[in-house]
Amino acid sequence: MATELIVALDYPKAEQALELVQAVRSQKLDVIWKVGSELFMASGPEFVRKLTQGGGRVFLDLKFHDIPNTVTKAAAQACELGVAMFTLHIAGGSDMVEAVMKEVQKAAKPPIVLGVTVLTSFDESGWKKTAEAVSGQRPQGLISDSVSRLAAAGAHWGLTGIVCSAHEIGRVQKAAPDLYTVVPGIRPAGSNAQDQARILTPAEAAQQGASAIVVGRPITQAAKPVEAIASILKELASA
Ligand code: C5P
Numbered sequence: 001m002a003t004e005l006i007v008a009l010d011y012p013k014a015e016q017a018l019e020l021v022q023a024v025r026s027q028k029l030d031v032i033w034k035v036g037s038e039l040f041m042a043s044g045p046e047f048v049r050k051l052t053q054g055g056g057r058v059f060l061d062l063k064f065h066d067i068p069n070t071v072t073k074a075a076a077q078a079c080e081l082g083v084a085m086f087t088l089h090i091a092g093g094s095d096m097v098e099a100v101m102k103e104v105q106k107a108a109k110p111p112i113v114l115g116v117t118v119l120t121s122f123d124e125s126g127w128k129k130t131a132e133a134v135s136g137q138r139p140q141g142l143i144s145d146s147v148s149r150l151a152a153a154g155a156h157w158g159l160t161g162i163v164c165s166a167h168e169i170g171r172v173q174k175a176a177p178d179l180y181t182v183v184p185g186i187r188p189a190g191s192n193a194q195d196q197a198r199i200l201t202p203a204e205a206a207q208q209g210a211s212a213i214v215v216g217r218p219i220t221q222a223a224k225p226v227e228a229i230a231s232i233l234k235e236l237a238s239a
Pocket residue numbers: 008010036119120121163164165184185186196214215216217218
């Protein structure tokens with residue numbers, strides 16, 4: 001399967017996002033639209049519905065983490081909106097993940113449920129402090145060990161996908177080989193890394209077997225966003 005392109009619609013207003021969506025649609029380019037907390041808070045489910053009813057594929061990135069009943073109800077709403085994939089925190093636990101997986105099976109076309117392991121904003125010391133607060137013990141091992149364990153647990157509980165950073169693809173594929181891997185932290189050669197620390201180019205991520213890459217600012221802040229998308233799609237196709 002060719003690596004797919006997910007475009008992060010990280011805009012504060014629906015109008016800006018829709019402008020890009022319409023321009024891309026008119027060029028018949030095949031991408032998935034990521035709607036995260038900022039745009040969702042500004043524009044709500046109606047914006048998502050507008051995309052899905054227009055035939056768009058949507059990745060709803062709200063990273064659910066709550067009691068099983070609440071997350072299951074949120075998952076049912078995501079299915080009703082017709083999203084192609086959405087995220088939850090694997091740390092929400094087996095009951096939460098299993099209940100969600102049972103719920104999404106009721107949909108005519110079940111979305112891919114993507115687990116989040118350890119947020120990439122954590123450094124080793126911040127993660128140790130948090131893990132110690134949870135378990136009462138200074139944890140053994142590194143963030144990467146927690147990522148592998150959470151990925152394997154998520155897969156065991158029935159998740160169908162996972163979000164992992166560029167440098168975690170191999171490790172995650174080893175721990176949970178069947179998951180759809182969504183990889184942010186991607187920068188086309190020559191573009192600004194901004195706050196992404198460990199980056200891969202689209203071709204490198206494709207060569208490592210990413211199912212999909214997430215690209216935001218190199219597209220949304222480009223002088224010609226549609227051309228930026230076309231060029232990434234070309235790079236993925238020839239990787
Ligand atoms: O602009 P940029 O390409 O860095 O955007 C990447 C997108 O992927 C953003 O929406 C960001 O929130 C998201 N993301 C990330 N790193 C993660 C998880 C999600 O950059 N570990």
